[in-house]
Amino acid sequence: MTRYFRDYADLCFEVFGDRVKHWLMFSDPRAHAQAWHSYNNTWRSKQQGQVGISLNCDWREPVDTNNPDDIEAAERYLQFCLGWFANPIYAGDYPQVMKDYIGMKSAERGLETSRLPTFSLQEKSYLKGTSDFLGLGHFTTRYITQRKYSSLQGPSYQNDRDLVELVDPNWPELGSSWLYSVPWGFRRLLNFAQTQYGDPPILVTENGASQKLHCTQFCDEWRIQYLKGYINEMLKEPLLRHMHVASEIVAPTVCALSILIAALLLTLLFRSCS
Numbered sequence: 001m002t003r004y005f006r007d008y009a010d011l012c013f014e015v016f017g018d019r020v021k022h023w024l025m026f027s028d029p030r031a032h033a034q035a036w037h038s039y040n041n042t043w044r045s046k047q048q049g050q051v052g053i054s055l056n057c058d059w060r061e062p063v064d065t066n067n068p069d070d071i072e073a074a075e076r077y078l079q080f081c082l083g084w085f086a087n088p089i090y091a092g093d094y095p096q097v098m099k100d101y102i103g104m105k106s107a108e109r110g111l112e113t114s115r116l117p118t119f120s121l122q123e124k125s126y127l128k129g130t131s132d133f134l135g136l137g138h139f140t141t142r143y144i145t146q147r148k149y150s151s152l153q154g155p156s157y158q159n160d161r162d163l164v165e166l167v168d169p170n171w172p173e174l175g176s177s178w179l180y181s182v183p184w185g186f187r188r189l190l191n192f193a194q195t196q197y198g199d200p201p202i203l204v205t206e207n208g209a210s211q212k213l214h215c216t217q218f219c220d221e222w223r224i225q226y227l228k229g230y231i232n233e234m235l236k237e238p239l240l241r242h243m244h245v246a247s248e249i250v251a252p253t254v255c256a257l258s259i260l261i262a263a264l265l266l267t268l269l270f271r272s273c274s
Helices: 002-016 029-047 069-089 096-108 123-129 157-161 181-196 221-235 255-272
Strands: 022-025 050-056 059-062 134-137 140-148 161-164 202-206 245-247
Touching: 002 022, 002 181, 022 029, 029 050, 029 123, 050 069, 050 123, 059 069, 059 123, 059 181, 069 096, 069 123, 069 140, 069 157, 069 161, 069 181, 096 157, 123 181, 134 181, 140 181, 181 221
Parallel strands: 022 050, 050 134, 059 140, 134 202, 202 245
Antiparallel strands: 140 161
16 A cells, blocks of 8 residues: 555656655555655656655643653653654654564454554664654543553553543533643644654644634634634744744545545546546
8 A cells, every 4th residue: 555655646746846855645654655755756856845754643641740651651641642653753763662562462362463553674774764854633631540451451542541531621622522732732732743753844734713603794803812822822932942832724625525535536546538
C-alpha cells in the first residue's frame, strides 16, 4: 500500500507541484517517508517546495503535578498520541514508552512478540529526518491520571496506555461534547513539540470550534473568544521567539476532496489515452 501512496503522491507532485509548495502527508510513517524521499529525489530541485506531515494531538495535564505517576501518565499520553507518528519521522523509531507498554501488555496475554510492529535498521534510517515541517492540529485539553487496565480486558489503544482522562467543570463548553476551550494547553503542546523534535518549523493545520447554538443570524462570539485565546497563546514569548509558526485553519470538505480525486482521475485518463 505504501508504494501505491507514493505513486499517488508522485502524480500530485507532477500535476500540482508548480503551484503547491507545502505538502501534507497522512499519519503513516512508512507511506509518508516514501512520498518525502520521492519529492526530495525527483521534484524538490525543480519545484522548491516542502513536504511535512499533519498530526492531531490535544494536551494532557497531570491531575497532580507533584505526583510522578500522573506526570508519567501525561507524558505517556503525548507519546502514544503525537509520538506514535512523529517519533519515527524525527527519531527513526516508535517512542520507547510505547514499545515498553505494548510489549508488556502483549506478554501478559501470552503473545511471543509485541503487537507493535518493529522497524529494521534500514527502515529506521529511511524514516528519520523525512519532514521539512511539522503540521499540528489541536483543539482541547484534559487532565490525566494513572489507571492500570487488566490485559484480560483485551488489547486496545485505551488499555495499552494505562491512563484515564478528566475534565475541569469550569472549562467553557462548546458545540461538541468532547470540546472545551482551554487555550493554555495549546501553548504547552507547542512547547512540547518544539523541545521533543528539535525545534522544527510548525504549521498549525487544524483548530477551531464547532457550532454551539442554532442561530438564525450571526452569533458566534464564543467562537471568536476561542480562536482569540488559542492564537494569543501561540504568539506569547518566549514561544514565538524560538519557533517558526505558520498558522492556517483547515477544514477539508467531502466536496473539496471529491473535486481533487476527480481531477486526478481525469489526469490519469488523459495520460492513458495519449
